Each structure stands twice: as C-alpha cells, then as structure tokens.
Amino acid sequence: MSVSPKRRRRQSSVEGTLDTAFGWAVGDQKTLLVRGIMCAILLFVFAGPILTIIVGAFDFNTDPTALTLWPHNPSLENFRVAAGRGIWGYFGNSLFIAGFGLLIQISVAVTAGYALARRKFYGQTVVLGIFLATMMLPEEVVAVPLAVVLGDLPLLGISIRGTIFAIILPVAASAFSILVMAAFMRDIPEEIIEAARIDGASEFRILVQVILPMSLPALGVVAIFGFNGI
Amino acid sequence: MSNTGSVIKATAANAKGGTPPLAPRRGRVRSQSQWWSAWMFLAPALLLFIYFKFIPMAQGIRMSFQDVSPFLGNTWIGFENYIEVLTNDRFHQAVRNTIVLGAGQSFGAVIVGFILALLLEGPSRTLWFVRTAVFLPVVTASAVVGEIWRIIYYPAADGFLNKVIGLFGIDPIRYLEDTSVALYAVMTVGIWSSAPYYMVIFLAGLAGVDRSLYEAAAIDGARMRHRILYVTIPALRPAIMIVSILAAVRALRIFTDVWVLTGGGPAGSTQVWMTQIYTQGFERNNLGVASVASILLLIASVLLTVVAIYFTRNKEAK
Numbered sequence: 001m002s003v004s005p006k007r008r009r010r011q012s013s014v015e016g017t018l019d020t021a022f023g024w025a026v027g028d029q030k031t032l033l034v035r036g037i038m039c040a041i042l043l044f045v046f047a048g049p050i051l052t053i054i055v056g057a058f059d060f061n062t063d064p065t066a067l068t069l070w071p072h073n074p075s076l077e078n079f080r081v082a083a084g085r086g087i088w089g090y091f092g093n094s095l096f097i098a099g100f101g102l103l104i105q106i107s108v109a110v111t112a113g114y115a116l117a118r119r120k121f122y123g124q125t126v127v128l129g130i131f132l133a134t135m136m137l138p139e140e141v142v143a144v145p146l147a148v149v150l151g152d153l154p155l156l157g158i159s160i161r162g163t164i165f166a167i168i169l170p171v172a173a174s175a176f177s178i179l180v181m182a183a184f185m186r187d188i189p190e191e192i193i194e195a196a197r198i199d200g201a202s203e204f205r206i207l208v209q210v211i212l213p214m215s216l217p218a219l220g221v222v223a224i225f226g227f228n229g230i
Numbered sequence: 231m232s233n234t235g236s237v238i239k240a241t242a243a244n245a246k247g248g249t250p251p252l253a254p255r256r257g258r259v260r261s262q263s264q265w266w267s268a269w270m271f272l273a274p275a276l277l278l279f280i281y282f283k284f285i286p287m288a289q290g291i292r293m294s295f296q297d298v299s300p301f302l303g304n305t306w307i308g309f310e311n312y313i314e315v316l317t318n319d320r321f322h323q324a325v326r327n328t329i330v331l332g333a334g335q336s337f338g339a340v341i342v343g344f345i346l347a348l349l350l351e352g353p354s355r356t357l358w359f360v361r362t363a364v365f366l367p368v369v370t371a372s373a374v375v376g377e378i379w380r381i382i383y384y385p386a387a388d389g390f391l392n393k394v395i396g397l398f399g400i401d402p403i404r405y406l407e408d409t410s411v412a413l414y415a416v417m418t419v420g421i422w423s424s425a426p427y428y429m430v431i432f433l434a435g436l437a438g439v440d441r442s443l444y445e446a447a448a449i450d451g452a453r454m455r456h457r458i459l460y461v462t463i464p465a466l467r468p469a470i471m472i473v474s475i476l477a478a479v480r481a482l483r484i485f486t487d488v489w490v491l492t493g494g495g496p497a498g499s500t501q502v503w504m505t506q507i508y509t510q511g512f513e514r515n516n517l518g519v520a521s522v523a524s525i526l527l528l529i530a531s532v533l534l535t536v537v538a539i540y541f542t543r544n545k546e547a548k
Contacts, residue, residue: 020348020351020352020436021348021351021436021439021444021454021457021458021461021462022348022349022351022454022458038349039350039356039357039360042346042349042350042360042364043360043363043364045422046363046364046366046367046422046426047363047364047366049367049378049379049382050366050367050370050378052378052381053374053377053378067381067382067390107274108274108275108278109275111271111272111274111275112271112272112274112275112276114271115268115269115271115272116272119267119268119271120268121265121268121269127272127276130276130279131275131279134279134283136531136532136535137283137287137528138483138527138528138531140483140485140504140507140524140527141287141290141483141524141525141527141528141531142282142283142286142287142290142524143507143508143511143524144290144507144511144512144517144520144521144524145286145287145289145290145293145517145521145524146282146286147511147512148286148289148293148517149281149282149285149286149289153281154281154285169278169281169282170282172278172282173274173275173278173279173282175279178275203267203271207271228369
C-alpha cells in the first residue's frame with residue numbers, strides 16, 4: 001500500500017507527458033527548472049510592467065525613469081496629489097458612464113433579443129440583416145460623421161455634443177449583445193411562455209418575470225463584454 | 231410554426247387534464263393581434279442604430295462629395311475629395327505604415343500568442359496563475375499601456391529598456407523619437423498587448439486536440455518537434471485561421487495604440503490610416519477628406535472580411 005502513491009505519481013508523469021503539446025507533465029521533475037524559468041520570464045515580460053505601475057502608485061518618486069517591483073519610499077502621497085487634481089470626480093464620471101451605458105445596452109439587448117428570438121413578424125430577416133450590418137460597420141468608420149450628427153440630431157434638431165449622452169448613446173445598442181441574448185432566448189421552452197400567456201401575463205410581464213430570470217447566464221456574458229466595450 | 235405546435239401541445243395537455251381548451255385559444259389570438267409588439271420591443275435598438283450608425287454613415291457618404299465648411303454651408307464638389315485623398319502623400323505614407331504595422335503586429339501577435347499557449351498549456355494551478363497574470367495586458371486600458379511603455383521606452387540612457395540593451399553593449403535608442411525605430415516600437419507594444427488575447431483562443435483550441443493522436447505519434451517515435459508540427463498545428467488550423475482574420479481586420483483600424491504612444495509622429499513616421507482620419511477630421515476640420523478616408527477604410531475592411539470568409543469556406547468545403 002505504501003508503494004502505491006509513488007507508483008501512481010510516476011505513472012501520471014509518464015501519461016501526463018502526452019497531455020500537452022510540449023510534453024510537460026505536472027509532476028515532472030526533469031523539466032521543473034526549465035518550466036520555472038520560463039514562467040518567471042513570461043511573468044516578468046507580461047505582468048511585470050503592470051505590477052510596476054501598481055507599485056509606482058504607492059511609491060513616492062519623482063524620477064520618470066524609475067521602474068521598480070518594490071516600493072522604495074512607500075507612501076500615499078501620490079493619491080493625495082491625484083485627489084487634489086480631482087481624480088475621484090473623473091473616476092466617478094467613468095463609473096457613471098459605464099454603469100448607465102451598460103444598463104441601457106442590456107435593456108436594449110434584452111428587448112430586441114426577445115423580439116428576434118420569440119416573435120414571428122414580417123421583416124424579421126431584414127431586421128437581422130440590419131443588426132449584422134452594424135457589426136460590419138466599425139465605430140472608427142463613422143467616428144467623423146458621427147461627431148457632426150451628434151452636434152445636430154436630425155429630426156430632433158438638438159445637439160447632445162459635450163453631454164454624457166454623446167458618449168453613451170452611440171454605444172448603447174450593440175448587435176453582439178442582441179445576438180447573444182437572442183441565441184440564448186431561442187432555447188427557452190415555448191411551453192413556459194405559453195403557460196405565462198395563459199395565466200394572463202402581458203408581453204412585457206412575460207419578458208421581465210419569465211424570460212429575464214431564465215436568461216441570467218446570457219445577461220452575465222453581455223454585461224462583461226458590454227462593460228469592457230463601453 | 232413552433233407557436234402553433236406548442237398551442238396544440240398545450241391543448242392536448244389541457245384536454246388530458248379536463249380543462250376547456252378556451253384559454254390557449256385566447257392566448258394564440260392575443261399573440262397574433264399584437265404583431266406590432268415585436269416592433270415595439272425592437273424599436274429602441276433600431277432607433278439607436280439608425281441614429282448613431284446609419285445616419286452618420288449616410289452623412290459620411292454625403293460629406294465625402296462635399297466641401298464642408300461650418301458657416302458658409304456645404305458645396306457639392308463631386309470626386310475632388312476622393313482625388314485629394316488618393317493623390318495625397320500623407321495618405322500614401324499612412325497606407326504604407328498601416329500595412330507594415332498591421333502585418334507585423336498581426337503576425338507577431340499570432341505567433342507570440344501561439345507560443346504562449348504552447349508554453350502555458352496544462353492543468354496545474356501555477357500555470358493557471360501565470361496564464362491569468364500574462365492576460366493582464368489585454369484588460370489594461372490602452373492609455374495605461376501607452377503610459378507604461380513610454381516609461382519603459384524612456385529615451386535617456388537610464389531609461390529601462392536602454393539600460394537592458396546597455397548590458398549587451400548597445401547604445402541607447404530614442405525609441406519613440408527616432409523615425410526609423412518608432413513604428414517598430416509601436417508594433418512591439420501592439421504585440422505585447424494583444425498576444426495574450428490570441429493565447430486564450432489557442433488554449434481553447436489546444437484543449438480540443440485529441441490526446442490519443444499524441445499517443446499514436448509517440449508510439450510512432452515522434453519527438454516533441456514532430457508532434458507540434460504534424461499533430462498540434464494541423465489540429466489548430468481553424469483556430470489559426472480565425473485568429474489571423476481577426477488580427478488582420480483589427481489591424482486595419484489600429485488607432486489608440488499609435489495615438490497614445492506617438493500621436494502619429496515623429497515626422498509622420500507612425501501615421502496610420504485612422505490617425506490620419508482623426509487629424510484631418512478633428513484637428514484640421516477637413517471633414518470631407520476625413521469622410522472619404524473613412525469610406526475607403528470601410529470598403530477595405532469589408533473586402534478583407536469577405537475574402538477571409540471566402541477562403542475559410544473553401545477550406546471547410548475541402
């Protein structure tokens with residue numbers, strides 16, 4: 001019995017070498033040093049620069065060339081100076097824009113996704129085509145004319161340039177989010193919706209109280225991508 | 231169709247339970263009478279798309295044929311803007327830089343991402359930690375990435391990277407100020423910040439490689455080199471295709487990386503198509519010229535996507 005763990009480990013090391021393309025198994029002692037050095041280099045190259053920025057935030061240092069992985073002069077002075085220049089206000093703006101924008105984006109995605117997935121209506125293919133077309137149209141391409149349009153919204157004749165709406169509304173509808181929601185809602189069994197309808201629930205109530213709680217995983221995906229996107 | 235089917239099912243269920251089939255019929259009638267409610271649900275999305283995607287697009291096409299001046303009013307000038315963009319040296323340079331930067335950055339990031347995926351593949355917890363840490367550059371805001379690399383690229387002799395190359399006896403380089411180096415310095419940052427993203431896609435692909443193939447190759451006496459060349463890479467071909475297309479289409483409209491690092495300078499040596507659009511449109515107020523450049527960018531990216539889709543379809547068919 002006392003031999004078995006040893007044997008098991010050896011066995012797993014032999015089998016494990018065929019688990020990855022490089023043939024590096026978890027418990028393999030031979031390649032341990034190589035793997036360790038390699039991981040250290042990768043960490044230094046990819047995570048190191050970001051760590052230095054975090055450390056730099058807590059390190060009172062006026063030398064622009066200094067990059068250290070350890071604070072030599074730890075203090076919160078940088079935060080005090082940044083706060084004096086109103087950084088928390090800017091941070092609040094960012095959070096507000098991201099949060100509010102995300103809320104609109106999710107609402108739009110949920111309603112449009114529901115209509116696409118659960119309703120039959122004339123022009124469905126056209127609507128789907130419109131959504132797909134906006135995915136082909138990069139934001140960068142419309143950036144210049146968008147700035148003009150924001151200054152004078154057609155039909156409404158108002159300018160929202162310089163307000164937070166000019167930042168939020170152009171990214172508020174995302175075809176990607178809509179299609180993710182639609183794909184998920186398509187898999188919800190029709191019987192459940194039918195049952196709610198028999199019980200006399202309105203269309204809106206079906207969406208909010210039946211579909212929405214069942215689409216939480218898709219909502220999570222949309223929220224993560226939307227938060228990064230905005 | 232699925233609607234009627236389920237109504238029948240519901241009716242059958244009700245008949246079994248002994249309830250009158252009145253209720254489901256009412257439900258069906260109601261859902262038909264409210265055909266407009268689908269449009270009500272679609273309205274917010276459609277309105278936002280029309281206002282902030284299609285109207286700007288139409289406006290862009292219109293402005294590309296106009297001499298745009300904010301107070302005197304726009305005048306139609308036909309294809310003059312197009313001729314100006316196509317004959318302008320700055321745009322020629324921007325095309326060259328975009329192609330060099332885009333190709334270099336895409337290839338570099340895909341290859342580095344692939345190597346990262348091979349190195350960091352595995353179930354151990356340490357590797358999971360390293361993978362997470364390596365992914366950090368992707369989630370960092372471009373402005374922060376630019377700031378970090380500006381410190382690393384500090385042009386004086388005691389800048390970080392200059393100190394490192396100083397160990398090998400190389401003279402300090404002014405990375406972002408030297409016209410012959412700046413483009414490659416930007417390319418390096420682009421590879422650094424996008425390779426981990428491709429790594430994740432490759433890791434997902436690697437997880438799907440059939441392990442018995444490795445075993446079979448090992449029995450046939452294949453070494454690690456052969457295993458990667460003849461088993462792993464062929465198995466990953468779809469992932470490699472997708473990632474390359476993604477990288478190429480993204481590279482066409484590269485902007486933020488360049489803008490935060492060099493702003494298109496020095497002497498236009500890192501000026502790419504998008505920074506040129508930005509400069510023309512927002513700094514010089516040449517809205518007509520900027521619109522032409524935007525439309526050409528759209529045509530280029532649509533063409534690239536269509537060609538890419540065509541090639542991937544062909545591969546699949548074979």
